Amino acid sequence: MRLSRAFLPVLKESPSDAQIVSHKLMLQAGLIRQTSAGIYAWLPLGHRVLQKVEQIVREEQDRIGQEMLMPTIQPADLWKESGRYEAYGPEMLRIEDRHGREMLYGPTNEDMITALFRDDVKSYRDLPRMLYHIQWKFRDEVRPRFGVMRGREFLMKDAYSFDLDEEGAKKSYYRQLLAYLRTFRRMGIKAVPMQADSGPIGGKLSHEFLVLAPTGESEVFYDAAFDEMDLEREGLSYEDDAGLEALFEEVTSHYAATDETHDEARWDAVASADQRTGRGIEVGHIFYFGPKYSEAMGLKVSGKDGDMVTPMMGSYGVGVSRLVGAIIEASHDDNGIIWPEAVAPWKVGLVTMRADDAATVAAAEDLYAKLDAAGAETLYDDRDERGGVKLGGMDLMGLPWQVIIGPRGLKNGVVEVKNRRTGEREELTPEAALAKLTA
Template sequence: MRLSRFFIPILKENPKEAEIVSHRLMLRAGMIRQQSQGIYSWLPLGKKVLDKVNNIIREEQNRAGAIELSMPTLQSAELWQESGRYDAYGKEMLRIKDRQDRPMLYGPTNEEMITDIFRSSVKSYKDLPLNLYHIQLKFRDEIRPRFGTMRSREFMMKDAYSFDLTREGAEHSYNKMFTAYLRTFDRLGLRAIPMRADTGPIGGNLSHEFIILADTGESEVFCHKDFVNFDIPAENTDFDSVDGLKGIFDKWTSLYAATSEMHDEAAFNAIPEGERLSARGIEVGHIFYFGTKYSEPMGAKVQGPDGKEHFVHMGSYGIGPTRLVPAIIEASHDENGIIWPESVAPFDVVVINMKAGDEACDGTCELIYAALTKAGKDVLYDDTDDRAGTKFATADLIGVPYQIIAGPRAVANGEVEVKDRKTGARETMTIEAAINRFVA
């Protein structure tokens, strides 16, 4: 992509409405634009990052055996009346009526709808276990939306729902998602700490939040310090191994963690003083096991091996991609801008032409741009006639992991400079070596 043809409305000044670093940098880098309170458009640069985040989430859900579908954003109130949550959910739910005066709602979550899909299609235990997920926009009318897409009213959610014949099977499904979440956040360049948590309006009695440590976080974290450096499950983890996944779950939970809402001081105090960690963090994922809370009132049952009908045991598992993007920025930035992990960066490398219009510089940049693009790299080519300082500021602000800088003097010697955005390290190398650095 040539920068001269890309839509990226950079802001030179810090927006007054931005209270935290991620909101400020997302606005300045032209990633998002506010349309109304708590509702944002994702502009091209932001959407590229969001899509890469979603792709990693999708890959790890598929690896764990979940199956993707797509459910509508608007839901019938009848389903929520069946479950008993329509009146209980509160003012966060946006309630509307269609032209036939039928009560509808803009879905804040999908337990009822997925249960309806399940009960109309699955009748036998032989079709279990089953885990269905989708990645979709949702709406919750937050009383105080703030921090940009960190706490917005309209947001994107990956929500998965598991169905099992027994509690034991449901716990294995829970451990699958627990393990998949650890892998997902690690691939996003984040260390997410799983915290024992309150189940809230979702219901149930087993729940974990996944927290990214950040000073701007709204959650308080109390846990063993080893949580920050614990081993992440490998790519070849056997998700069918009940004992293997239980072992992963037990290793994490044996160190004990709880959110501040649980007020479990005795458990935290049992950790030796030098091994305690108390900090603030951002919730980026939440998983629940709630048994038959929805299957019983909504009649979601299957015939078991004993010939009798059984209400299925369910769990739900959420990750907020539109919250993850600012969380990554909160965890990875400096005074010049964003520092993206390579896995989610909007571009792999930016080629900076220091003297657009100069035949040698133009030719070198075109050569590098073509070679890297042909090799499958996502390349941004700064072919603008801006001043050098502006070009460097833009590249640093948007956080592309590597910069290839082509100036007249270096090009005359058959060389370019390669800069690592994260470390700031610069290396002069031949043009061929620079190309091979990224395609080898």
């Protein structure tokens, strides 16, 4: 992408109404723009990151389930049938269509997926099943703030498991636990699973995943064992029930909780040298709630012995749009965003220091074409603008690598390659820079 042709509206000043780093940088770097309270348009730069995050979530979910798509607008009758319509609270946006039918903008989909499954699944042979979708949701927050971290409209992955019994349901829960740990690790962040309150979704087994960041909304308390724990379990199969249960037992054997579920007695039992405290941002939540929805909505299947059985259920949410903000909170410096490579909008930022120098422009054009041909996603700043402005913009946008081409370096046959995260710079021939960035 040539920056001269891109819609990337960068703000020169830090927005005064933004309270946290991610909100400021997302506005300043041109990722989002607010359209109304708690609702944002995702501009091209932000949309590219959102798609990268969404795709990682999708790839890990595809390993254990099937993707579908449910509507944003739901009939109120489903929520009345499950008993949640009045209980959910004012965060639910309730509306009427032109025929006077009560509808709502869905904040989650337990009720709808249960009804869909009930209408088509009749036998134990159709279990277990794991279904998910990635869809926009709406919760009418009374005080939306912090940009995409606590907005009213947000993109979410929600998955739902159906199992014949509690033993099978727990296996589904363990699979999602591992999928979440792998998802966050692939994004370059570490999210600690913590015992959580089930809230309006309900259930007796619940964990939320928090990214550690100084600006986190929750106070967290956790055992230092999580700092060294191999949470991703490379090589562990999703079909290895014993291995999945061992992972769950290891995770739950060490203390980790937010201020909402903090237990002082258990915390005191953790050696003082191993006690860690800080702030955390919730990016995912998993629940096992058994027959809560299937029983309320009459979902039954014929069991192996012919008797009717009520399936056990769980639900598993990831805040896809919220993750973009959380990654920035965990990965930035005074100059701007520092994207992990897996979610960066482009891998390389290519800068010409002198747009009026023919040799510099020719070298940049040649390298840009070769990077593009090699599949290295590159944002080429070809504007007739001062070099300092271009470099500042690249730091703000946070692309993992910068290639800086100027007349002085070209006289010596080199370009400068900068690692955005470490700040390390090295001078390489254009051919060596190409090899490094496409390895």
